[in-house]
Amino acid sequence: MSHRMTVLADDMMPGVEACLAQWRDAQGQAPQFRLLRSDGRDLNAEYVQQAQLLLVRSITRVDAALLAQAPALRFVGSATIGQDHLDLDALAARAVAWSTAPGCNAQAVAEWVLATVLRQAARTPAMTLTQLRAKRVGVIGLGHVGQRVAALLSALGLQIYGCDPLLSAAERATRSVAGWQAIDALLASADIVCVHTPLTRSGPAPTWQMLNAQRLAQLQPGAWLINAGRGDVLDAPAFIEAQRADAQRVALLDVLPNEPLPAPELVAHCQQVSPHIAGHSLEGKWRGTWQICANAAAHFGYQQVGELADIIPVQAPPALTWPTAADPQAVAPYAELMAAVVDCAGDDARLRSALTEQPGQAAAFDALRKHYATRREIAAHRLSGVPNDSSAQQLLTALGFSC
Numbered sequence: 001m002s003h004r005m006t007v008l009a010d011d012m013m014p015g016v017e018a019c020l021a022q023w024r025d026a027q028g029q030a031p032q033f034r035l036l037r038s039d040g041r042d043l044n045a046e047y048v049q050q051a052q053l054l055l056v057r058s059i060t061r062v063d064a065a066l067l068a069q070a071p072a073l074r075f076v077g078s079a080t081i082g083q084d085h086l087d088l089d090a091l092a093a094r095a096v097a098w099s100t101a102p103g104c105n106a107q108a109v110a111e112w113v114l115a116t117v118l119r120q121a122a123r124t125p126a127m128t129l130t131q132l133r134a135k136r137v138g139v140i141g142l143g144h145v146g147q148r149v150a151a152l153l154s155a156l157g158l159q160i161y162g163c164d165p166l167l168s169a170a171e172r173a174t175r176s177v178a179g180w181q182a183i184d185a186l187l188a189s190a191d192i193v194c195v196h197t198p199l200t201r202s203g204p205a206p207t208w209q210m211l212n213a214q215r216l217a218q219l220q221p222g223a224w225l226i227n228a229g230r231g232d233v234l235d236a237p238a239f240i241e242a243q244r245a246d247a248q249r250v251a252l253l254d255v256l257p258n259e260p261l262p263a264p265e266l267v268a269h270c271q272q273v274s275p276h277i278a279g280h281s282l283e284g285k286w287r288g289t290w291q292i293c294a295n296a297a298a299h300f301g302y303q304q305v306g307e308l309a310d311i312i313p314v315q316a317p318p319a320l321t322w323p324t325a326a327d328p329q330a331v332a333p334y335a336e337l338m339a340a341v342v343d344c345a346g347d348d349a350r351l352r353s354a355l356t357e358q359p360g361q362a363a364a365f366d367a368l369r370k371h372y373a374t375r376r377e378i379a380a381h382r383l384s385g386v387p388n389d390s391s392a393q394q395l396l397t398a399l400g401f402s403c
C-alpha cells in the first residue's frame, strides 16, 4: 500500500504513533499515516467512514452497524485480551481482518488479584500470613491470566485448584495447580474463588451468567469471590440476593455487570470494586498496542521493526521501602507493598464516589478508566530495606520484586 493509510485509534490508547513509526516496507521505507483519534465509547462517525485501520479497546463494540459505516476498513485491532466486543461473524462477512492482544495485560491482572487478596487479608481482623496461606483458592479459567494468578498466589504460599474444562491434558500439565475440579465442586470447596474466563454465550462451556443463583448458593459462608474476567459472567440479581442472604460473603470485583452503569445495590454489596482497571498497567497497555500494530503491519504487507523495549517510555523505577521492623509473618507489610503497586483502596473509593454523580455515572465510570494513574508492574519497582536472606526476601523475590 503506497498511499497514506488512515488509522483511527481510541484516544486513550498509548503508543500508537510510536508503534506505527516502526513499520517498514520490503525496501525498508516507512509508510505514511493519517492518525485520527476518537472517544472509544462514541466513535467519531466521519473518522469511521475514512478508517482503513481501526484500533480499539474493550469499550468499542465492533459490530455490523459499525462496519456498515466503515467502507474503507480492512483491519481491526483491539489492544485487549478479551474479544467479546468484536462481532466475529460480522467481521468475517465484511472480510475485515482482526486481532486482539493475547496475554498483553495478564501480569497486570494477576498483580491486581495479589493486591486484592492481601488487602482483604489485612482487613480481616487478626489474620496472619499462615492463616491466609491455609486458604484454598479456586481459579476458574486458567488461560493467560488465570495461570499467572495461580503462579503468583502459589508463590505467596496458597494452595490452588483449577477449573477449566476447555484445556487439554498437555495444557493442564503446565499450570501451577494442586488439582483440577469441576465448577460446582470448586465453588463448594474454595475459600477464595478467582474468575478469569472470557465472556462467551455459546460453545461447550458458555460463561454468560455462569455464576447464577444455583452456583452462588454453593459458595462457602465467608468465601471471597474475585472477578477480573467480565462482569456479565455474574447474574446480577442472583448475586444481590445471595449477598443479602449471607452477610459474611466477600465480593471483590474489578468487572461489574452492565458497565459502565453498574447497579448501585450490587456495588453496595461488594467489599471492593474497581472500574475494570485490573489490566491497566503501563506495560500491559503498551504491550497491547505493540501486538495489534505488529499484526496490522503484517496484514498490510509491512513489518513492525525493533522491540517494544525500544519505544516504551523510560521512567525512573518506582522506589519502595520495606517497612523497618516489619513482621515478615504478618500480612500487613506485604499488603502495604502491593497497595503501593495497585491502589485498590483508592480505586474503590473513587468508583463509589463516581457512582453518586447524578446524572452522569456512566461518564464518571469511563472517566476513571481514561484517567487512571500510571501504574507500573512489580518487576519495574526497586525495593530496598529487605533484610538479606530473610524469609521476606525469599517471598518478595518469588513474587517478582527486585530486592
Ligand SMILES: NC(=O)C1=CN([C@@H]2O[C@H](COP(=O)(O)OP(=O)(O)OC[C@H]3O[C@@H](n4cnc5c(N)ncnc54)[C@H](O)[C@@H]3O)[C@@H](O)[C@H]2O)C=CC1
Residues within 6 Å of the ligand: 081, 082, 083, 102, 103, 105, 106, 109, 140, 141, 142, 143, 144, 145, 146, 163, 164, 165, 166, 167, 196, 197, 198, 199, 205, 206, 207, 210, 228, 229, 230, 254, 255, 276, 277, 278, 279, 280
Ligand atoms: N479486568 C481486566 O482488566 C481484564 C479482563 N480480562 C478478561 O479475562 C479473560 C481471560 O483472559 P485470558 O486468561 O488472557 O484469556 P485466555 O483466552 O488466555 O484464557 C481463558 C481461559 O478460560 C477458559 N474458559 C473458558 N470458558 C470457561 C469456563 N466456562 N469455565 C472455566 N474456564 C473456561 C479457557 O479454556 C481458557 O483457558 C479475557 O477474556 C477478558 O475477558 C482480560 C484482561 C484484563
Ligand SMILES: O=C(O)C(=O)[C@H](O)COP(=O)(O)O
Residues within 6 Å of the ligand: 057, 058, 059, 079, 080, 081, 082, 083, 105, 276, 278, 279, 280, 369
Ligand atoms: O484486555 C482486556 O480484555 C481488558 O478487559 C482490558 O484490560 C480492558 O481494557 P481497556 O478497554 O480499558 O483498554
